[in-house]
Amino acid sequence: MSEPNIGHNSEAAARFSKEQLKTIIERIERLEEEKKTISDDIRDVYTESKGNGFDVKALRTIIRLRKQDANEREQQEAVLDTYMHALGML
Known part of the structure; x- marks a missing residue:
């Protein structure tokens, strides 16, 4: 069948x-x-x-930062500040 x-x-x-x-x-x-x-x-x-x-580079940076969550951005900035301070850049 x-x-x-x-x-x-x-x-x-x-x-x-x-x-x-x-x-x-x-x-x-x-x-x-x-x-x-x-x-x-x-x-x-x-x-x-x-x-x-x-300044186009600054505009691109601002666009990237605005996409980030506020807490994430603050943490990233804190780490960057710590590193820059350790290197004597601040």
Whole structure:
């Protein structure tokens, strides 16, 4: 006794998998393009800020610090101060 539609079911599953894979790839490609556009926009803002006399390195540091939790930032600053004091830099 043979099972009906085994070939048909596997073909449908393969077609669904191919369609799903294609959709996933296209979504990733769209997001990658959006990411590139956003990166270009951020670079433009840094270029503009440099043209207005701001120190880009300092801006990047501030952005990084603002992403950190306040306690984490305080701990990092305390360690840095301790090391700088030990080296006679303060």
